[in-house]
Amino acid sequence: MRFNCVIINVYGPNEVGLRKELWDLLVSLKSKFLGPWCLGGDFNEINIISEQIGCSRRDRGMKDFNDMIEQLELIDMPMLGRKFTWCNSQDRAKWSRLDRFLLSHEWVKNFNFKLWGLPRLLSDYSPIILMEDARHCKPKPFKILNAWLLHPNFLSFAQRCWSRFVLEGWVGFQCFMKFKTQKEALKQWNVEVFGKVENKLKCVEKEAHALDLLAEDRPFLPTEIIRRKEVRGDVWRLSKMLEWIWLQKSRMNWALEGVKNKRFFHITACSRNSRNSLCSIVVNDSMLEDPIEIKAEVEFTEEEISTVIKTRDGNKAPGPDGFNIAFFKKCATSRMKQVMPKIIIEVQSAFLGGRNILDGILIANEIVDGWKRSNKKCLVLNWILKRPMT
Structure with a gap:
């Protein structure tokens, strides 16, 4: 090279x-x-x-x-x-x-x-x-790229993969196997459909520039007008994807506040990758550099794992499967909406679409007022469920 x-x-x-x-x-x-x-x-x-x-x-x-x-x-x-x-x-x-x-x-x-x-x-x-360092520890673990969520076919593909895999067993086992199958399908989809965003962006930018030069020479034909609109949409969508990719790799939040310097995020991601490399550890005053020996010695306590889980943000993966919170917001929410009415009691009034948290208070007031007007005896219980401290 x-x-x-x-x-x-x-x-x-x-x-x-x-x-x-x-x-x-x-x-x-x-x-x-x-x-x-x-x-x-x-x-x-x-x-x-x-x-x-x-x-x-x-x-x-x-x-x-x-x-x-x-x-x-x-x-x-x-x-x-x-x-x-x-x-x-x-x-x-x-x-x-x-x-x-x-x-x-x-x-x-x-x-x-x-x-x-x-x-x-x-x-x-x-x-x-x-x-x-010529050592190759192992392939990088699977992780959901938030930029996938911007692809027009991602949601339908993910739902189709989830639904077509049917097996028997308890619910936890079914979820485990479905996520395992989903992971392999998304890896293949990333290569065959999503592809290299940077290369795709260069191609559509080149086509957009060619259309601009053509517009300077003569009026557009109807088909060219439609095509220019499509190309502009592709440029915006791919630019956003590329920005999200480097934002996620750099673990910075500045792009959410308006900064869109992809080169800055690229540099930050490279720097972060260098800092996070675990190349050697010291065990009993002896330095280990072999990746297999390091993997065998590195252990995490349950307390350390619990702390990491509780302090993670929405962009982190909830487990070693690589599916982060953004994936569940995009794919699981629509499925949960279909089953929520079946598992929530009708009198539940808070935190549900179409229901108001004040409905319960208003209904209770009407009942008490009705009892007062009819001179009936009644018993009112104020039952407060408090979340246990962890």
């Missing part, structure tokens, strides 16, 4: 002002060297306050450093093996992470890089090495 890139070895000056001049120089060079950037070396600056121990605060320099990283749209590669790269080797030890690699997202997309901190021997500095 041919990969044109820009590699820069950096040494940051000791003074904050001189470092700021260096950061500004790097930003100005970005427009002249357009390939994917790789910056590595001793930046003499930290990214966050937790990257130092026993040192004086350096808020100004840290802000300038982060501004440079943001302007260059770089990913700060997380370091494995150790936390810091520099120590003053004194009795009152001071630690800092001054050395690092900053990569453009194209690097992370095309290579499986890992940054390791190596043992510090006689020097105050620990060497670092950026190397490609």
Whole structure:
């Protein structure tokens, strides 16, 4: 694979002002060297306050450093093996992470890089090495993409797959098997029908541009008017899908509030994927790097699992099956509406469509008033069911 890139070895000056001049120089060079950037070396600056121990605060320099990283749209590669790269080797030890690699997202997309901190021997500095990890742990687990919900055929396909699989057994077993079958069907549907959204978007954008150029030369024919309307709809729908895909991968909520920078979400998703990689663990003072050994050692307590489930948001998957809350809102709600009237008592008045929470109060008042007017004796019970504390 041919990969044109820009590699820069950096040494940051000791003074904050001189470092700021260096950061500004790097930003100005970005427009002249357009390939994917790789910056590595001793930046003499930290990214966050937790990257130092026993040192004086350096808020100004840290802000300038982060501004440079943001302007260059770089990913700060997380370091494995150790936390810091520099120590003053004194009795009152001071630690800092001054050395690092900053990569453009194209690097992370095309290579499986890992940054390791190596043992510090006689020097105050620990060497670092950026190397490609050729290990393949396992295929990525299945997960519902929220962008699927925007496809016009998704809902009907999901309902059809759910309904056509019939088997005997208790309800829990039936649901388990139906979800298992649904998962395999959606994987195949994603490849054959949903496809590569980015490629589809490029095609329809190209066609939309061609239609615009045609409109500049002559009036549209009736069929061309219809086609341009269809293409514009496809551009909007595919753009929205692509935005949702990167929003979900980046785990950011900014797009819901109006920010639609897909490149930003792409960079955030790549950075998150690097941070979440579990490449090694320490067990009984011994480091394990083999994926099979790591999988065998990593165990989660019931309390940890319970905490994760209770604190998840709607975009998280409720279990290892990969079906998130958005899927159930889209597919299960319509099915629940059909059975809800059969399992809810007629006198239930709250939280149901077509019924008002005040109906019960009004009916109770009318009954009491009727008893008063007829001078009948009655007994009124105020029964409050309180949700148990968990």
